[in-house]
Amino acid sequence: MELGLLAALNEERSQRRAVLVVTELASGAQRLIREADIDAEDEADALRAALLSGRSRVQPGEAGERFVAVHVPAPKFVVVGAVHISQALAPMAIAAGFDVTIVDPRTAFATAERFAGLRLIAEWPDEALPAIGLDRWTAFAALTHDPKIDDDAIAAALNAGCFYVGALGSRKTHAKRLERLAECGVNERDTARIHAPIGLDIGAQSPAEIAVAVLAEAIAALRGGQHAR
Amino acid sequence: MPKPTHDPKGDILAIAERWAGEGRDVALATVIETWGSAPRPVGSHLVIDAEGAFMGSVSGGCVEGAVVTEAVDVIAGGDPKVLEFGVADETAWEVGLSCGGRIRVYVEKLTRG
Structure with missing residues (x-):
């Protein structure tokens, strides 16, 4: 060489x-x-x-x-929302080889007790995400259900070219989200990349099952599996 | 500023570049194929200098000695080599893989322009 x-x-x-x-x-x-x-x-x-x-x-x-x-770089998984699904998702994603960070400005959710041993940042996404460095080798999931926290972070993830961008919420919730993102100037080609409702359709019910569906969807996007889009 | 994901201190390709930058003659060995229960995955590296100093791992210790010897030859001769190790080899009982696996290792010299 x-x-x-x-x-x-x-x-x-x-x-x-x-x-x-x-x-x-x-x-x-x-x-x-x-x-x-x-x-x-x-x-x-x-x-x-x-x-x-x-x-x-x-x-x-x-x-x-x-x-x-x-x-190829080690993939990152950035989760916005220190919620119940994230508690299940984070250790699973680590086991699958992702470098995981959880972001949530709500200090009642973002507690070390709920996320022991995990990288947790209790800041607003616009403060935390630049330091984490979203990129093409990052999977991103917005799980707070709160547009004030999720929307800008989703826009940032799309802008950074994250290979997977998922957002929690029903079709109806997502339709409203798309309207808000359009108003903020995020173009349709980008918003079409958002996986919502989030996760592969495996009939997931519990937070842990939803975490499996989200992780599987992210892996499909990473590896070009048949469920990737 | 994105953080490097590999640890530069323990990263074999970074070490290879650094050693060469220090003026040392360096070879790089890479596991290119494995069969059976090989101890280190494809893509694992060993970096070797002309004195036989090395860092990294291609087999968890089973065949490193033989790879280093070959690498010193590659540094002297310049041409790359493909080495194969496994229990089926004549030499297996000396430098084989006790796990029963088989590996191919590509050994190449780092050349300057």
């Missing part, structure tokens, strides 16, 4: 951007491919599949075997 390629790879990783390094095993020829450039590649589908899976692998190529090294 050329030192210049290694330096570029480490720079991309430190900036939380996904990259592939393709090595032809026979010749040692090597290329760094940024996520945004995959579509221009000859074997874009195989490379895209490798990136979505997050797993490095040996693939057959035109010049024999090649090793596709997949470098």
